[in-house]
Amino acid sequence: MISNLFNNNIEEKAFYDLIAARKYFYKNKEKQLYDSDIEEYLHKCDEILKENNARCNFIAEILARKNNALKNGVYNGNNRLSEIDALTKEFIDFLKTVPLSVKEDLEFYSKRIDDRLQRNTETSLEQQTILEYYPKVDNIDYNETFAILASIFDNVDSFGVKKENDYNENLIDKEVPYVEPIFSSLANSFIVGDEKPKINEGTSLEDENLLAEEAESKYEEPINDIPIKRHEVIGIKTLPIKDVVSDIKEEDQIKEEIELNPFDKMDKAIAEMEFEKENQIEPENNFVTDINFELSDLEQEEDMPKEIAELIEEPEIPLDIIEPVEDRHEINNEKMVSFNMPKGFSLVDIAVALCGDSNGWIDIYDANKAIFNKIVNEKNNGNFNDVENNPDLFADLNINIPTVFKKDIPKSSLKVA
């Protein structure tokens, strides 16, 4: 019997708030990254424009005016618009006077800026959605939330870290910046941007700086500690085309077919015909010619009702055959807890909340492989790309969560901003 992860509704709500808060602040971090990217690209544009004796950094000027106008809601019918127009015209004239390479560089950076602006907007929208569902994420009380969720983390042993009985008291009473090991990975997820760990009263400025430095170095540890995995290659072989048909291959095959010239096509057709002749079984009835055979076959195919044609087609393997989740649980004899996947959260979100490592999703996926594979096949057309980050794919699904996450989780979920 698999027990439920939550003992009551309060725990469930606190857990969702915790994941939502983590996601919200992570989005903040993303936005900061995009902003710094934009600054960097603008700086590079500035350098290029200065080298070519431009009057000003046109891209930065236009961007600033656009942002300002959008923020103040006076984009239309305002002088800003005419300023932007004038600057754009001047910029176009300037581009006519510079070499092609400079033009290409500027185009490259301006495209990057557009891309980051777009991503920034998307991230803001995602944040708004989170806020709609979980309005408290802005000012969640982590101490209270962790206290409520203490029993959950008693059940789920993240990376086999030994727990201490008084971790909860430490966290609440002393307000230490570093929580106990069971929470350290969680706390790590919430430290973003300018948010700094709480420091006890009475510490000097030097102490604060030291603590801040120590905190920074401590939070960077997991990134630096990613082990370089090296595996010996036993052999290399080429994949037979019939075995795995991916999108890439289909495209390649289409390209090959298009690239073949008519003579090659003819050669190919002749070779196929010869091959067919060689392998053809002679009919037992000598009175029937080959031509009659072909004609009769064609007629039959044309006249064949659709229903029969469908029956003749190779049947697809029904997805129901896949072994149920509970059976798998019994086979592996692993301790699990059940959990209802909330809407708007991905497997990575859940993994980070539970075991503090985004790679924990692999363990969760493994524990629910049969049902997840079925859903990916049904809802995502069998596309396994980025399923761990899809917030809606496994929503409302009752899933099993392993109580012990493996230590040697492969660092395969490589996230690139």
Place this chain on the structure above:
Amino acid sequence: MFFTINDIIELNEKNYLVQKVALVDNEAYYEVQEIEKENNELLFEKLMIKGIKEEEKLYIEEINDEELLVKIKENLKS
């Protein structure tokens, strides 16, 4: 270049299918996806790797450097 697209890299425990290749600073990197050993069915695990030859043995090494990964992704070709 140690591998080409559609090569199956056989390791002790897993097999990987080479799907994309990128050249960054004269070094070849490969996007590989895990496949089942028995029927070559694609699994979900994707990795970015490079090949290393040491003492007449060939190894693959996983790439974890975020900056390098961005560069590789920009240059990936299938």
